[in-house]
Amino acid sequence: xxxxxxxxxxxxxxxxxxxxxxxxNGAGLVGNQCPHCKSVFxxxxxxxxxxxxxxxxxxxxxxxxxxxxxxxxxxEEEATGGEVFLNASTGEEKSQNVLALGPFAKRQxxxxxxxxxxxxxxxxxxxxxxxxxNVAEKLLAAGWRNVGLIRERAGELLKKTEIPLSRxxxxxxxxSGGMQQRVQIAKALSNKPRILLLDEVTTGLDLSxxxxxxxxxxxxQRELKxxxxxxxxxxxxxxxxxxxxIVMRYGRVVESGLxxxxxxxxxxPYTQLLVSSRL
Amino acid sequence: xxxxxxxxKQTRQILYNFAFLDDVAKREIRxxxxxxxxxxxxxxxxGSREMPIARGWxxxxxxxxxxxxxxxxxxxxxxxxxxYSVNAVNIKKFVQAVTGVRITTDTTEATLxxxxxxxxxxxMTEDQILVLQVPYPEALREVEPSEQKTRAMHAEGDYGRMWxxxxxxxxxxxxxxxxYRYPVLVNNKYIMDxxxxxxxxxxxxxxxxxxxxxxxxxxxxxxxVPPYTSVEPLQFEDHPFRVESFAGKRCERCGxxxxxxxxxxxxxxxxxxxxxxxTSFCDKRRRT
Ligand SMILES: Nc1ncnc2c1ncn2[C@@H]1O[C@H](COP(=O)(O)OP(=O)(O)OP(=O)(O)O)[C@@H](O)[C@H]1O
Ligand SMILES: [Mg+2]
Ligand SMILES: [Zn+2]
Numbered sequence: 248x249x250x251x252x253x254x255x256x257x258x259x260x261x262x263x264x265x266x267x268x269x270x271x272n273g274a275g276l277v278g279n280q281c282p283h284c285k286s287v288f289x290x291x292x293x294x295x296x297x298x299x300x301x302x303x304x305x306x307x308x309x310x311x312x313x314x315x316x317x318x319x320x321x322x323e324e325e326a327t328g329g330e331v332f333l334n335a336s337t338g339e340e341k342s343q344n345v346l347a348l349g350p351f352a353k354r355q356x357x358x359x360x361x362x363x364x365x366x367x368x369x370x371x372x373x374x375x376x377x378x379x380x381n382v383a384e385k386l387l388a389a390g391w392r393n394v395g396l397i398r399e400r401a402g403e404l405l406k407k408t409e410i411p412l413s414r415x416x417x418x419x420x421x422x423s424g425g426m427q428q429r430v431q432i433a434k435a436l437s438n439k440p441r442i443l444l445l446d447e448v449t450t451g452l453d454l455s456x457x458x459x460x461x462x463x464x465x466x467x468q469r470e471l472k473x474x475x476x477x478x479x480x481x482x483x484x485x486x487x488x489x490x491x492x493i494v495m496r497y498g499r500v501v502e503s504g505l506x507x508x509x510x511x512x513x514x515x516p517y518t519q520l521l522v523s524s525r526l
Numbered sequence: 527x528x529x530x531x532x533x534x535k536q537t538r539q540i541l542y543n544f545a546f547l548d549d550v551a552k553r554e555i556r557x558x559x560x561x562x563x564x565x566x567x568x569x570x571x572x573g574s575r576e577m578p579i580a581r582g583w584x585x586x587x588x589x590x591x592x593x594x595x596x597x598x599x600x601x602x603x604x605x606x607x608x609x610y611s612v613n614a615v616n617i618k619k620f621v622q623a624v625t626g627v628r629i630t631t632d633t634t635e636a637t638l639x640x641x642x643x644x645x646x647x648x649x650m651t652e653d654q655i656l657v658l659q660v661p662y663p664e665a666l667r668e669v670e671p672s673e674q675k676t677r678a679m680h681a682e683g684d685y686g687r688m689w690x691x692x693x694x695x696x697x698x699x700x701x702x703x704x705x706y707r708y709p710v711l712v713n714n715k716y717i718m719d720x721x722x723x724x725x726x727x728x729x730x731x732x733x734x735x736x737x738x739x740x741x742x743x744x745x746x747x748x749x750x751v752p753p754y755t756s757v758e759p760l761q762f763e764d765h766p767f768r769v770e771s772f773a774g775k776r777c778e779r780c781g782x783x784x785x786x787x788x789x790x791x792x793x794x795x796x797x798x799x800x801x802x803x804x805t806s807f808c809d810k811r812r813r814t
Contacts, residue, residue, distance in 0.1 A: 350678070350681075350682055351681075351682045351683070354682055354684060373690075376690060376694055377694060377697060377698075379697065380690055380693055380694050380697070383690065383693055384686050384687070384690050385686065387686045387689035387690055387693060388684070388685070388686030388689070392689075392761075392762050392763050393762060393763040393764050394693060394696055394697070394762045394764050394765055395764050397693070398697075416697050416698065
């Protein structure tokens with residue numbers, strides 16, 4: 248099967264780098280940082296495929312580069328190396344490295360193919376714009392010019408994410424954390440994305456609220472046949488949602504495989520530690 | 527062409543160029559105007575000069591006027607539709623003093639019109655230029671405070687947030703509440719602030735025969751709508767743009783029912799009187 252998203256040696260360095268860290272190929276880094284120039288190597292040669300309908304988990308300790316990876320894929324930051332292909336073809340015809348596109352084309356791709364949900368609703372929502380307006384923004388950007396139709400679509404999505412329609416014209420500022428996350432999800436789905444990026448979406452929610460949001464995501468993913476990247480350091484979330492999982496440490500992928508295998512029979516010592524510390 | 531003017535007391539001589547600005551300044555402003563005309567609706571930065579009137583009182587428009595005006599021109603200056611307001615009179619006096627051009631109040635006679643807050647009621651022609659004074663040139667400022675970001679938004683046609691702003695007005699208030707500075711899309715490309723003209727005047731910009739030049743002195747921007755350029759107010763299919771309605775009202779001086787009317791509340795605080803905002807057009811109608 249053809250991967251929907253092909254990520255190849257994706258790298259992000261914060262800082263200018265120096266001769267030492269350029270040549271050592273990471274061997275001389277302390278954690279993810281160069282001891283000489285203090286550059287941080289947030290992602291290093293990250294490669295993976297994401298297939299249609301697949302949910303891929305990304306786990307790793309704090310600072311391992313998970314959010315950076317998501318931001319790179321959402322074109323929120325410039326990669327310092329590597330390539331990303333959408334609908335990568337396996338045959339002769341080379342598909343284009345989307346990281347090389349101009350800002351306009353990137354924004355179009357982002358608006359058409361991606362939906363994103365952040366851990367912090369402040370990042371994903373305009374708190375002083377109505378819930379419906381938040382969902383409508385991408386539709387407006389895509390050229391929708393009929394308020395009635397926009398409201399119909401926003402209403403559908405809010406219903407799907409279990410936000411009462413009576414609150415559609417209210418700003419999410421006063422919503423509970425769980426509701427804000429569900430508005431974010433509705434917003435992320437507004438453009439019928441192929442790929443959802445979910446970065447710690449349940450962290451910070453009460454356990455009971457977490458379960459409801461996770462169920463919602465699981466159902467939506469199946470119903471809408473979405474591919475998703477799920478970032479979490481909660482292995483319970485990963486087990487529930489993800490078919491395959493990659494494990495990151497210091498910006499590198501140290502292990503990848505089927506989620507069950509990774510959780511039941513971790514190979515890399517770091518993964519073993521991660522799994523056991525949870526138990 | 528230097529002009530020597532002897533002041534009344536003959537105590538000193540004032541030396542300055544025709545139309546006050548030096549040739550370098552004029553050339554720069556003309557080049558920026560050409561660029562603005564070539565890219566309709568795009569805000570071109572220019573090196574706004576100090577003028578003998580305070581910034582915010584039309585220095586942007588004035589610099590455009592001064593860099594275009596020729597001795598053969600006939601100038602009209604209006605403020606809120608009126609030829610005789612203090613601001614209009616001051617600008618007129620100044621331009622006349624530094625150029626000696628003929629001044630008129632008749633829209634059809636003028637070759638160059640500088641205005642604040644109105645477009646004249648009488649249709650203008652290819653042979654005329656309308657210079658609009660602009661306090662805030664950035665139509666997106668309401669939704670994005672950073673200049674760097676609004677520039678990127680224009681460059682990429684990233685206007686979702688502007689539309690969101692209008693959407694929010696409609697769902698909360700049933701209509702877009704902007705009565706002045708109603709945002710328009712120019713040449714299907716750039717969103718532009720038409721300056722604080724009322725909605726009434728916005729349709730006059732569309733496919734017009736006249737060149738419109740916009741000058742913001744404080745913000746150092748020039749932009750333009752060349753003749754025969756499409757200018758569309760931002761609107762939704764089910765919430766179309768509407769101009770002010772003066773249904774059932776007419777100008778008490780000239781009887782016009784088809785002009786933009788100023789509403790004056792009488793001293794009793796209750797009675798409302800309506801008069802044409804375009805005073806010279808009103809006068810003309812009364813004469814005929
Ligand atoms: N803008 C930045 N400038 C410099 N360093 C940064 C920047 N953003 C992230 N980093 C560094 O990059 C590394 C990866 O950060 P990232 O936020 O991707 O980690 P994470 O895996 O998402 O962690 P967490 O689980 O805590 O969210 C960290 O060392 C972080 O300090
Ligand atoms: Mg993170
Ligand atoms: Zn280094």
